[in-house]
Amino acid sequence: MWRNLLAWKKAGTVKAFFFFFTLLCAWYSGYLLAELIPEAPLSSAIYSIRSIGEKPILKAPAPKRQKCDHWTPCPPKTYAYQLLSGGGREKYAKICFEDELVIGEKTKYVARGINIAIVNYVTGKVIETRFFDMYEGDNSGLLTKFIQSAPQKSLLLMVTHDDGSRRLKDDAKNAIEALGSKEIRNMKFRSSWVFLAAKGIELPTGIQREKINHFDNKKNRYSGWPAEIQIEGCIPQELS
CATH class of the missing domain: 1.20.5 (Single alpha-helices involved in coiled-coils or other helix-helix interfaces)
Structure with missing residues (x-):
C-alpha cells in the first residue's frame, strides 16, 4: 500500500x-x-x-478650372468669353476673354455706365477698353465715335454697371443697333445689359449675344438695384 x-x-x-x-x-x-x-x-x-466590411470612402476629384470660369471647356480653335453686368453698388461689371480679365474689379478699367472692350478677332488680343458714364456728362457722342473707330474683324464686348441709359442718345443707340443689338432701345434706368457684337465678321447664330434685366422695385436682389446678368460661350476662331 x-x-x-x-x-x-x-x-x-x-x-x-x-x-x-x-x-x-x-x-x-x-x-x-x-x-x-x-x-x-x-x-x-x-x-x-x-x-473588413467597412465601405470605402470615394472622393471625387476637384473640377478643373476652365477658361473664364466656364463649367465645360470650349472646343479647340474657339475663343472663350464671359460678360457679366454690374449688380448692386459693390458688384462691378466684368468682361473675360480667353481667360483674360479685360474689365473687372481687379482692373482699373471699370466704372459706372457702359463698359466696352474691343478685341482683334484674328489674334484674339485686346485692342482697347473704355467706359462711358451715362448718368453724368455728355458721353454719348464719345461712345459713338469709339464704336465707329473699331477696326474691321474685331469683337466688341459691352456691359453696364449702375446706369447706362440716362444720357444715352440716339446716335449711340443707332451705332449699337447697327451692330445687331435688339435691346438697346429698351434700356431703362439701371437696366442690367450685356452685348457681344462683331464688326466685319458674321457671328454664329447659335451663340448667346445679348441679355437685359430691368430695375423692378418688387423684384430686386439688391435694394434699388437690379440683379446682375451674364452670358458666356465659345466663338470659332475662323468666321466668314
Whole structure:
C-alpha cells in the first residue's frame, strides 16, 4: 500500500513538473515571437482586419478650372468669353476673354455706365477698353465715335454697371443697333445689359449675344438695384 502511495505521489510530481515546464516554454515562445515580429506590420494587419466590411470612402476629384470660369471647356480653335453686368453698388461689371480679365474689379478699367472692350478677332488680343458714364456728362457722342473707330474683324464686348441709359442718345443707340443689338432701345434706368457684337465678321447664330434685366422695385436682389446678368460661350476662331 505504501509503495502504491509513493508511486502515485511520484507520478503527480512529474506531471506538475511537465505542466510548469510547458507553461514556461509557451511564455518564452510568445516573448520571442513578440521580439521578432515588427510592431508596424502587426498594427497594420490588425487595422486591415478591423477594416473588413467597412465601405470605402470615394472622393471625387476637384473640377478643373476652365477658361473664364466656364463649367465645360470650349472646343479647340474657339475663343472663350464671359460678360457679366454690374449688380448692386459693390458688384462691378466684368468682361473675360480667353481667360483674360479685360474689365473687372481687379482692373482699373471699370466704372459706372457702359463698359466696352474691343478685341482683334484674328489674334484674339485686346485692342482697347473704355467706359462711358451715362448718368453724368455728355458721353454719348464719345461712345459713338469709339464704336465707329473699331477696326474691321474685331469683337466688341459691352456691359453696364449702375446706369447706362440716362444720357444715352440716339446716335449711340443707332451705332449699337447697327451692330445687331435688339435691346438697346429698351434700356431703362439701371437696366442690367450685356452685348457681344462683331464688326466685319458674321457671328454664329447659335451663340448667346445679348441679355437685359430691368430695375423692378418688387423684384430686386439688391435694394434699388437690379440683379446682375451674364452670358458666356465659345466663338470659332475662323468666321466668314
